[in-house]
Amino acid sequence: MNSIFEYVLFHFQRLYHVPSPLEVSYGQDGKSRTQVTATSSTFFGRELPHPVQTVWKEWQGTKIPLFFDETPDEPWFTQNEQGQVVVHYDLVASAFYLLSGWQEFYGKDRDEFNRFPYRASQQNRHRFITKPLVNYYLEILKEAVELAYGQEIKPRLLDGNAFVTCLTHDIDYCQSAWKVAGKPALKKGNLSLFLKLAQQKITGQDAWFNLSKVEQELQKLNAQGTFFFLPEAKPFDGHPNADYDVADPKILREIKRLAAAGHEIGVHGSHGTGAKARQLQTEVEKLLLPVTGNRFHYLRFDPVKTPAVLEELGFAYDSTLGFPEHYGFRNSYCHPFRLFNFKNRSMSPTWELPLNLMDVTLNHPKYMQLQPHEVLPAITPMLEEIIHFHGVFTLLWHNENFSLYGMGGGLHLFREITSFLQKRQSGFSTAQKVISKMQ
Numbered sequence: 001m002n003s004i005f006e007y008v009l010f011h012f013q014r015l016y017h018v019p020s021p022l023e024v025s026y027g028q029d030g031k032s033r034t035q036v037t038a039t040s041s042t043f044f045g046r047e048l049p050h051p052v053q054t055v056w057k058e059w060q061g062t063k064i065p066l067f068f069d070e071t072p073d074e075p076w077f078t079q080n081e082q083g084q085v086v087v088h089y090d091l092v093a094s095a096f097y098l099l100s101g102w103q104e105f106y107g108k109d110r111d112e113f114n115r116f117p118y119r120a121s122q123q124n125r126h127r128f129i130t131k132p133l134v135n136y137y138l139e140i141l142k143e144a145v146e147l148a149y150g151q152e153i154k155p156r157l158l159d160g161n162a163f164v165t166c167l168t169h170d171i172d173y174c175q176s177a178w179k180v181a182g183k184p185a186l187k188k189g190n191l192s193l194f195l196k197l198a199q200q201k202i203t204g205q206d207a208w209f210n211l212s213k214v215e216q217e218l219q220k221l222n223a224q225g226t227f228f229f230l231p232e233a234k235p236f237d238g239h240p241n242a243d244y245d246v247a248d249p250k251i252l253r254e255i256k257r258l259a260a261a262g263h264e265i266g267v268h269g270s271h272g273t274g275a276k277a278r279q280l281q282t283e284v285e286k287l288l289l290p291v292t293g294n295r296f297h298y299l300r301f302d303p304v305k306t307p308a309v310l311e312e313l314g315f316a317y318d319s320t321l322g323f324p325e326h327y328g329f330r331n332s333y334c335h336p337f338r339l340f341n342f343k344n345r346s347m348s349p350t351w352e353l354p355l356n357l358m359d360v361t362l363n364h365p366k367y368m369q370l371q372p373h374e375v376l377p378a379i380t381p382m383l384e385e386i387i388h389f390h391g392v393f394t395l396l397w398h399n400e401n402f403s404l405y406g407m408g409g410g411l412h413l414f415r416e417i418t419s420f421l422q423k424r425q426s427g428f429s430t431a432q433k434v435i436s437k438m439q
Contacts, residue, residue: 002026003345003346003347004026004044004092004093004096005026005092006347007096007099007100007338007340007347008091008092008095008096008099008138009024010338010347011095011099011134011138011333011335011337011338012138012141012142014156014335014438015135015138015142015155015156015335016138016142016153016154016155016156017153017154017155017156018145018153019145019149019151019153022145023148024036024141024145026038026092028086030084031084032084033083033084033085033145033148033149034084034085034087034141034144034145034148035084035085035086035087036087036090036091036092036141037086037087037088037089037090038090038092038093039068039069039090039093041068041093043068043093044093044096047106048106049102049103049106049107049108050103050107050122051067051068051097053067053070054066054067054126055069055070055071055072056072057072057076057089059076059136059139059140062131062136064128064131064133064136064137065094065126065128065133066089066090066091066094067093067094067097068090068093068094068097069089069090074088074089075088076088076089076140076144077140077143077144077147079147079148083148084148085144085145085147085148087140087141087144091137091138091140091141094133094137095133095134095137095138098122098133098134098331098332098333099134099331099332099333099337099340100331100340100342101303101321101331101339101340102342103116103120103121103122104116104303105303105304105342107120107303113239113271113298113300114300114302115298115299115300115301115324116301116303117323117325118323118324118325118326119325121323121330123323123326123328123329123330123332124326128332129323129326129327129328129329130327130328130329130381130382130385131329131332131385132329132332132333132334132385132386132389132391133329133332134331134332134333135332135333135334135335135385135389135391139389155389155390156390157390158390158392158427158429158434158437159427159429159437160427161425161426161427162387162390162424162425162426162427163386163387163390163391163392163393163424163426163427164391164392164393164426164427164428164429164434165223165392165393165394165395165418165421165426165427165428165429166226166319166353166392166393166394166395166428166429166430166431166434167218167221167223167225167226167395167397167418167428168225168226168227168228168295168319168355168394168395168396168397168431169214169225169226169227169228169396169397169398169399170228170230170268170295170297170396170398171211171227171228171229171230171242171268171398171399172230172240172241172242172243172268172297172398172400173208173242173243173244173398173399173400174206174208174209174210174211174243174244174251174399174400175201175206175208175209175243175244176206176208176243177197177200177201177206177207177208177400177403177405180405181193181197181207181405197405204250207403207404207405208399208400208403208405208406210399210400210402210403211227211254211258211399213399213402213403214227214399214402215258215261215263217402217411217414217415218263221418221422221428222428223428224261224262224263224264224428224429224430225263225264225430226263226264226265226266226293226319226430226431226432227255227258227263227264227265227266228266228267228268228293228294228295228319229246229251229255229265229266229267229268229287230242230246230268230270230297231246231267231268231270231282231283231284231286231287232270232271232273232283233245233246236270236271236272237271237272239271239298241270241271241297242270246286246287247286252288255287255288255289256289259289263430264293264430264431264432264433265287265289265291266291266292266293266294266295266319266431266432267280267283267284267287267291267293267294268294268295268296268297269283269294269295269296269297269300270283270297271297271298271300272300273296273309274296274300274301274302274305274306274309275302275305275306275309276309277308277309277312277313280294280309280313281313284313292315292316292317292432292435293315293316293317293318293319293353293431293432293435294310294315294317294318294319294320295318295319295320295355295396296318296320298324299320299321299322299324299355299358300320301318301320301321306318306320307339307340307341307348307350308341308343310339310348310350311339311341311348311349311350315350316350316351316432316435316436316439317336317350317351317352317353317431317432317435318339318350318351318352318353319352319353319354319355319394319431320352320355321352321354321355322354322355322356322357322358322394322396323361324358324360324361324364324367325361325366325367325368326361326367326368327356327357327358327361327362327368327378327379327382328356328382329354329356329382329385330354330355331352331354333354334354334356334385334386334389334391334392334393335389335391335392335438336351336352336353336354336392336434336435336438337351337352337354338350338351338352339351339352351435351438351439353392353394353431353434353435354392354394355394355396356382356386356393356394356395357379357382357393357394357395357396358396359396359397359398359401359407359410359413359414360398360407362375362407362413363407363408372408372409372412372413375413375416375417376416376417376420379417380420383420383421383424387424392434393421393426394431395417397410397414401414402414
């Protein structure tokens with residue numbers, strides 16, 4: 001159980017300015033200042049995806065689940081005459097179970113893209129997708145440590161900001177507006193729109209070749225973004241990759257221009273690269289710039305194979321882990337975290353910047369199908385959790401949805417969401433800069 005405790009304690013120490021040396025034991029040892037009760041369950045010695053039972057207990061007005069405790073009758077923690085504080089619930093096991101992605105590694109459910117589906121998750125089963133439960137567990141531990149040491153423990157803030165937003169953009173398509181929007185317009189008799197879009201395409205200015213427009217929106221926010229370019233154009237098993245050639249001088253000029261302006265360039269690993277290190281390395285090399293981060297196309301993260309691929313190639317971080325079907329916290333945490341290597345039962349050197357909201361999630365026929373006016377009220381509870389815990393909000397907004405020919409009202413919705421973030425005093429940062437602060 002040492003690797004479990006070390007993994008959780010590592011993240012606890014990066015959330016808070018904790019006393020040094022820090023005395024926290026996993027198990028009641030009778031001597032440490034803070035002692036966390038350890039479960040007697042043999043769950044982590046087996047390969048089951050889900051705990052046998054779940055109990056719920058209230059913490060500061062919020063009911064949260066515990067996966068390795070039998071009853072919720074004890075107080076969260078108590079202090080004895082020697083000043084030692086005993087936490088009566090196994091916060092470590094519950095935190096590890098969610099943060100490590102145990103249910104994904106040992107669960108057998110997969111969708112057509114070999115992704116772990118939201119429908120199979122504990123987040124769906126117990127309806128806590130918008131609650132960063134690991135942050136709650138660690139907040140309880142923090143208050144136990146405060147009591148044991150008799151001092152306030154403050155959160156670590158990224159560059160002094162109450163919370164931070166990473167604006168990210170997957171560049172899948174920048175040559176297809178004429179086809180995706182133009183052909184349907186022609187079928188409906190709108191010849192003028194078809195001709196307009198076709199003319200833009202012919203002159204090399206397809207309506208989705210709009211990275212300068214994306215950059216203008218970022219400039220209004222005084223923000224630098226992270227752009228994930230897709231270096232593979234060949235379809236994979238009938239599924240599309242990029243509609244452009246990343247080696248095209250026009251595309252390379254845009255990449256270099258964005259990088260020179262302070263934006264981050266990452267790789268958007270194509271279909272199948274989550275299990276193919278050599279192919280992903282080839283795609284990185286096509287970008288002709290230093291790359292430290294990745295996000296997989298279609299969010300295709302293989303829970304069994306992908307962490308080893310990322311580790312082998314030396315990526316500083318990945319930013320794929322979000323459910324395409326629903327916004328929220330896939331690993332129940334609103335901060336970056338290190339992946340866990342289940343094969344050798346140790347923490348991976350690769351960081352994960354969780355993806356909280358993708359534009360496609362909001363209106364895709366297979367996903368949430370929200371109307372534009374429903375979006376901000378729907379996601380606000382999630383954003384309030386991130387603000388409360390001084391976390392990081394990672395937003396994915398595709399470049400085509402900054403145009404008139406992508407998601408309906410896409411640009412307006414982007415502005416509405418980022419305006420809310422500005423009013424709540426969010427800082428803005430690239431993914432790489434956030435990860436560099438965590439290391």
